[in-house]
Amino acid sequence: MSITKERFAQGMSFQQYLDQMTRNRERLEENYNTVQLSDEQLAFFKDLPQPLNVVVIAEDWCGDVINNLPVLARLAEASGKLNLSIFLRDQNHDLMNQYLKDGQHMSIPVFVFFDQSFNELGHFIERPEEISRLQGEYLAKLFATDPAFAGVEPGASPATLPDAARNRMMQAFGEFRAQHREQSDREVVRELHELLDRGLSQARGQ
């Protein structure tokens, strides 16, 4: 991504983002207030050689934003090394179109990290890979064992599922989140740590 200092300055602070939310603010704030960050997790971010600029693309209706933006916001607050600038996806397609998931999906949140000169160091899209993998396993087990899925082909589209199976699957998304919330937060921090470690190493080598 290329972004100028002036364009970066057009984004919102975390507080401004909260203030313009029209839904899900309580859920996002609850997640923010309950993120657990250990000293060990924070150390890398506190020790960053210089503050970084972070473009965030978000919308208030998105579950992955509600889950994962609070983790980044807490990292920013606790480390003092991440300057967040938050943009709404549907009003900033010039930014969003540079970070389509698999080249086609406007998945959010997107976190893009830049150094002081606005050279990109790395980016994060939607949710940690490990959480996507675990969720896939969770749903596969559901298809294999839950009576609501009897006779249903594994991986069937929700458009062809019987009502009972579809409702059970939607319920399972909530159960998965409740059971994996802490692990998900840890994975967000770990992935951000890894991508910045890699990006900073590459920048030093140039």
Place this chain on the structure above:
Amino acid sequence: MSDAPTLVRVRIVYCAACGYEPQALELARALMYEFTYGLEAIEIIPWAEGTFDVAVDGELVHAMLRDGSFPANQKIIDAVRQRLNR
């Protein structure tokens, strides 16, 4: 013996966590104008996981993860017409 016409049911499942409401509504609008009374129902179901799938009488005619992106309205219109002509 009944001579009632065969009606078609369309189910649109869209990712509400991705903001795909406009595309779901646009497809529903196109089907309503094209077929009016030929449709038994259009179900619009909020989902997650990047989904935009369409089934016509239980047969999957478009899946975003399989086919990529959103379906052209004409693709779904053709599938409904084919079903009506059976």
